Amino acid sequence: MPKMSAAELKSLLANEKASALSGMASSKLSEDRSKATDYFMGDMSRDLPAQDGRSSAVSTDVSDTIEGLMPTLMDIFTSGGEVVKFYPVGPEDIEAAAQETDYINHVFNEKNPGFMVLYSFIKDALLHKNGVVKVWWEEEEREERQTYYDLDDMQFAMIAADDSMEIIEHTVKDRPGEVENDAGTESDRAY
Helix, strand or coil: CCCCCHHHHHHHHHHHHHHHHHHHHHHHHHHHHHHHHHHHCCCCCCCCCCCCCCCCCCCCHHHHHHHHHHHHHHHHHHCCCCCCCCCCCCHHHHHHHHHHHHHHHHHHHHHCCHHHHHHHHHHHHHHHCCCCCCCCCCCCCCCCCCCCCCCCHHHHHHHHHCCCCCCCCCCCCCCCCEEEECCEEEEHHHC
16 A cells, blocks of 8 residues: 555545534534424423422523514515516616516416425524525426317318327218218218
């Protein structure tokens, strides 16, 4: 095995030290989150155990503070009707920025539970020192079956010409006033 230089050894030790310290910080953060959740729920028995024969009243200051802040914070982010706004860079971008703003707000508020996503995110951030929202884009293909009745030849030709459509079944019904003969269908005016 090749001999390690002093600089490589220092680098390796610095990485190991950083890894160990981050593990300790993570453990401390986990403890803090657990304690904050207990306080939010009104459970202070870990830090202030109730003494025998004494009051076991509980302070809900953490819960009251967070719940008191939530309406104000939600109002800041949702009262304007637009959660997201795109600004144009130049005059040619004005229409595109307006469309992007409308589309993203529609997706956030109508296609997704945007208000509840923000509410959960902000409450988690206040209580647990961070809030996380997972976002992804999902594409799916949907097949839709449609049935058409009483189409004339021109209407059927228009549907058949559409590449996005697949004709599964086609039935031709006799039309009133038409009769079958050996040569095909003729109008009854010939009789």
